[in-house]
Structures are given as C-alpha cells and as structure tokens.
Amino acid sequence: MQASEFLKDLRREIEHHPAVNHVFLMRVGTTPFTREDYRVFGLNHYPLVGTFCRYMEHLLLNAPDSDSKSWIAKVLVDEYGEGSDGEDHAQLYRKFLTACGVGPGEEDEEPLDPRVVEFIREHLRLVTEEPFLVGLGALGPGHEWAIPKMFVPIIDGLRRAGFDEREILYFTLHTLQDQDHGRWLEEALSIVVRTPEDAAQVRRGALLSMQARMRFWDGVQARVVRWRQPVHMWDIPERVRLWAARHQPTIAQVAPSLGVKLAAYRPQVRKYAGLEA
C-alpha cells in the first residue's frame, strides 16, 4: 500500500470536488456582493466556525495512539488561538460579523438553513460514531485541504466589497494556516494509512464531509440570494416555507443537542462584541 500515492489521488479528488469548486464560491469571487449579502453569508457560516474545535476534541479522544493525538493537538492549539495573537477562530470570525453589521448576540439567534445544521450534525456523527480514520478523513482532507482553496474566491469577494484586512483576518489566516495543517495531517495520514482498508476509511470520511459541504454551500447560496426577495401575502406555500425557515433552530438552540458547548467560546465573543468590559 503506497500511502503517498493514495494521498496524492485523494488530494486531487478533494480539490476537484464540486463542493470545493461550488459555483456559489465562484460567484462570490466575481460578483460585487455587498456587506448586506455578506451578513447573511456570515451568519450561516459562523456556526461551522464555532463548532469545529468540538469535532477536533472528539477526534482527539478517539485517536488510537499518541502520535495521532499529537498531530491533532497541534491543529487544535492553532484553532484555540495560537498564531492569531490568542484570539480563537470564533473571535476572529466575530470581527468579520461585526464589520458586516451583525449586532452583539445576533449570531446565536439567527435561524439557520437546515443544511447548516445538517453539516454540523454529520461531522459530529463522523467523529463520534464512525471509526477514527473516517473522522480523520472528514476533518483532515475534508477540511484542511479544502478550505484554503475555497477561501481564495471568498477573500477576493470580501476585498471587493471593501472589507479591510483586519476584518477578514479569519479568512486570510486560514488560507495560510490550513496549508500548514494540511501538511501536518498529510504526514499523520501517511503514518496511519497502512492498508487499503485504512485508505478506504479515510476517503469515505473525506467524501462524506465534501457531500455535506456541497449541501451547506447550496444552503448558504439560497439564503444569500433569497434574503432580497419579499413574499406576497397571498403566496401561502411560500409563506409557510418562510415561517418554517424562521422557526429553524438557531445555533444557541441546537448546540446542547449536538453536545457543543457554546458557552465555551461565547464569553470571549461577548467580550469582543463589547458586552463585557
């Protein structure tokens, strides 16, 4: 079993996946979306940012040996704020949300597109119920190889909309930091993938993550496009749909059922947002 060959093929598969090359991302990269559009984008993307550490923590617990644990821990330390002046990624993202006009606490109360919640649920399932290598595939190749590529057009779009570098640090940092993470994970994967069965598990995890990501971008695109469209009072089916959408759970509501400790990062976020001294 040639781990390096497998990883090369998998990397190519991820980088060419429709989720990484979602047409919505290309539109962000070429269309003059406004801050109002990015507000909707950000509110639906934020829950993924806030829950990522939780996936990693679960994966850390499942890791079979100390080598694997130390690779995962390295990534986690970065996610906690190492390399970004002690600000964790949720805090960095909050800066972006503030620049989009999101008020304090609004991010927790936004009814989410079901595909956003589905993404979180699927990843928690992958790192808790599936074998370790499936979870590793989802968070390693499925995230660290995908994100730098997905964020390039987003950064272009954000700059075009007039955000300054400080406001979009979350995104620029990830194009650099996740390349490092990707390399670390690649090293880790080359050690743990020893048999074709191992490889199949890693690939399965990566592709399941990609499928969830594809649906996630579909959901974000729908929100970004549709927020501009009002509904006529007699359009009953659409009003019902919208009523249902407004009653979709917020991240604050859904977090306990997912085992995500929102409170763990919320105080810092609140501090940034000016609620606490």
Place this chain on the structure above:
Amino acid sequence: MRILLVQPAPFEERRLGLENTVWRSEPVSLTSIAAMVPEHEVRILDMRCEKPSVLPEVLSGWQPDIVGTTAMTTDAYQAQAVLRLAKQIVPGALTLIGGHHCTLNTASYYVDWVDAAVLGEGELVFKEIVERWGRERSTRALEGLQGTDVRLPDGTRSKNGKAKNAPNLDHLPAPARHLVDRYRSQYFFLAAKPMASIFTSRGCSFDCNFCAIWEFYDRRTRFLSAEVIADRMAACEEPFIFLLDDNFMTRADRLEKLASELERRNIKKFFMTQGRSDFIAEHPELIARLAKVGLMGVLSGYETNDEKALEGLRKRNTLDNNIKAAKILKDNGVISTGIFMVRPEFDREDFAGLFEYIESLGVAIPLVTILTPLPGTEMWKKYREDLLTEDFRLFDLLHAVTPTKLPREEFYKEYVAWKRVGRTSMKAWFNRKTMLKRWDFYLRAAPNFPEMIWKRVRYQRIQFVPQSYLRDEAGIIRSNHSPRRPVDEVSLASK
C-alpha cells in the same frame, strides 16, 4: 480537442427576470460557434437547465482543452464565475468569453481567469482560435488575431479590434442544435414549449440610442436566404420556433419569399419573432400572409406614449404606427407582445399616462421595463456619470440605475401598477373571437397552460411587489442623487 461551451445560469430561480416565466431560448450563440469546429469534440452545458454541481464535475472529469462562455450584461458576473471555475479546475485550458457584453465592455474581463475575449461576431474567429490553440498551447498563439483581446503569458494584452462579420450568412454552417438535444423540452416562450430558436438575419439598420445591436453589427443587417431559413425551420422537430432576429421585419421582399417558400414546401410551424411597429403598419397584407404560414407572435418595442420621447430615443417611429400595428396583429390573431419603457424621470402623471396609453393600444401582452443605459449604447456613454451603480446585476431593465424623480419607494410602487394594465390588456385581447382565428395554435399549446399559469402566478408575487426591487437594490444603490447634477436634468429621453 475537447471544447466545452457553457451558457451561464441566472443567480437562482424566482428572482426578478423574464427567464422565470416569459422566455428561455436555446443558446444559439454557442450552437453557432460549435458548428464551426465539427472535427473536434464539443459539448454544450446550459447551466440554466443543469444542477450547479454539473459544471465542476464535467470540467474535472472531461478535462476540456478550451472552455468558452457568453454573456449579455446581466450575465456578466455569472460568465466570469464559469471561467474562474474552469481555470481553477483545468488550469491548462484556454478560457474564452464572447457575446455582447464583452464586445461592448471588454475591460470588465481583464481578469486572470479569462485568457481571451472574442469581440463581435464569433464564428470565424472561434474557428481560427481553435486551430491556433491546437498548434500551440499558449495565448501567444492568438496574438494579433483580429476579433480578439488576448491576455498574453507575460500579462500584457494583445488588443486586435472587432471581428469582421461573415459576408454571407448562408455560408455559415447551421447551428449545431444536436448539442442541446437534452435540454429541448426546457426552452419556451410563454406556453410555446418545446420551442426551437433560430436566426434569419443579424443586425439592425436603425440606431436607437438605448440599443447596442447596431453598434455591435456596425449598423448593417445581413440575411439568410428564404431557402436556407425554410431548411432550418423544417429541420426543427419542435412545433414552435422563435426567430431570434434583432429585427425580423425588414425588407418586405425577403419576407414574401420566405412565405412563398414555406407555402411551397408545406412547412407547418408556429413561429414568433421581433419586429418594428412601423413595418407592420406599412405591410398589413404581408402580415396576414405571414400569419397564414405560421406567424403567431411578434415582440415590438412600442416604448412610450410620448412622440417627443420617441424622438429623443431616436426610435424613428410614431405613435400612430403603434396603434395601427397593434390592430393589424390582432386582426390576424398574432399575439402582440408590446415592450414599453418607463423612465426614471417619470412622475405619477407620467406613469398614469403611459398605462392609459397601453390600455388603449390593444396589445395582447404588455411588458413594462425601465429605461436603462446599457453598456455599449450611446445612452451609456452620455449618462455614465449619472449612474447610481455599475453593478450589472441591476442592468436588467427592471431597476432604475439612474436617479428617479419620485422617491424610489414611490417610483417602484407606481411601476408595479402595470400589473393592472397587463391584466386588462390580456383580458381584452384573449377573447373567443381572437383565439378562434388561431385555434390550432392554442390547441397545440394547451397542455402547457397549467405550467405557464402556475409559474406566472408564483412569479407575479415577486414581480408586482415594490419591495422586490428595493431589496435588490439594498446596499447597491445607496443614494438617489446623480453624482453630477440635479435629478430634473437627468432625462434619458431628452434629445
């Protein structure tokens, strides 16, 4: 060589736009250039009919050598997104953009992911591009090729002006319609579905200042011969055909010949097209004859109820012709779709006056748009500094991109009142007497009525709500004041 041609998709269904309910035609520009390179493997993806994931899948799986797309103004960013994706997945492929928008506004495609823009008519240039790219996989190979604006490997540009038009349209091969076979059932004009699309001429000899067709084709019109048109109509399996000409109704002698040819060969198709009201008014017998051989609908720009404004738009037509044309079409059971324009400088009386005029005119389906200085037109050059935005998503003839005299909320409230006019016009036109004249058409289109009505009902709930327009503008248009002068002075139809 593998060549992928892509028709971009609109942002998402159920936004403002005619494609939702009125009209979706075949991507004839793509089938036309595809026909020029039959020796190569060509695929066309119509993203209006595909799931978004199909494009990256095809790019990744098929690895094309050339990826081309086309854009009108409102598709400008979507086309860029297609090529950006292509460059990301297949970095070695040549990425090409063609069509009206890039010809008249080339600089908007000076980006890393567009290798070359094709300026003007595409067929002959495209063939040459494919040959050169086959010989050398570098944009250097395209340097100096007339009809292109090329990004060279060192980042500099080779700007080579507009393409020469093909001298005789009959000598160009028929569009490769088989490449869109799988989308056939999804092309329509109202209830006319499935609908084929062909062209019988290109260009327009008039020079209206809000239109860029004449600039694109250098104010010349070229025609296919009646025999070739009849061949192409006969080759269409669909019962309905849209003749996509910019102005079908010019030169009575050619239309007489076409009618004779269709009669002689007993070609029975229902066809729709675009034409000016002055021609219709001047040729009532010809219209009657065309109706007999299948003419079923005509889209005409009636534009306005104000002679002075017609003059200001350089329409070279009269209100009297509009009245005559609407009557002639109705007498022959030909569905007249009238396009009217409200102008940003309208006040309440102007809106009321226009709507009253539309009701009195007796067109079957009025469509009311907002006068927009489209890139490439004279109006664009004249009013560019007054624009409130250059975000091309709003250049869809449904948004006011220059200052409105009324506050914008009131402007759109008045604008959407054309719903009432549309309803009364349709009620008055589609009566038993008129419909019986062309019963065979209605019988053929009847199975599509439920779908059309359902789409229409759903779309109207967006179309006739002022907030649809205001929310589209949110963050894009932040002020209703011209950057350079008072609103009263920004009159788009002034001479």
